[in-house]
Amino acid sequence: MNDFLLIVLIFFGFLQIILFFKLWGMCNDVRELKKTFVKEPNSNEISNLDEWLKGGEAKTKNYDENITIGAEVSATVDKNGVHAGDVMKVVKTGKGFVICAVDGKPVGKFSTNEVFLIK
Secondary structure (H helix, E strand, O other), X not given: OHHHHHHHHHHHHHHHHHHHHHHHHHHHHHHHHHHHHHOOOOOOEEOOHHHXXXXXXXXXXXXXXXXXXXXXXXXXXXXXXXXXOOEEEEEEEEOOEEEEEEOOEEEEEEEHHHEEEOO
16 A cells, blocks of 8 residues: 555656646746737837836837827826726827727827837
8 A cells, every 4th residue: 555655646746847847838938928919010119018017117119100090009107097008099199199098088198108009
């Protein structure tokens, strides 16, 4: 009986070691997933994404392309009752600014440095 118990314990110990390395590998993939889903190549790109996700102020790289009406954007700052990371829809654009709405209700004017494209 003791030999059987020892074999079972070794087997489960081996499975836990495999599980540890599987979880470690999945944690390393999170950075790639974050790069894939958070930014788009032709949008305002947050250059300090790790600090912003931890609550720091976002710094963006601006591109010459305008954000179009109907585009979904997210705020990088808390402003007009909108929190950083909230999803909004662009209802009007201008030179260096966008006016955004949440659920069809306008929430305010944001500079293009204060938002980044989601879709």
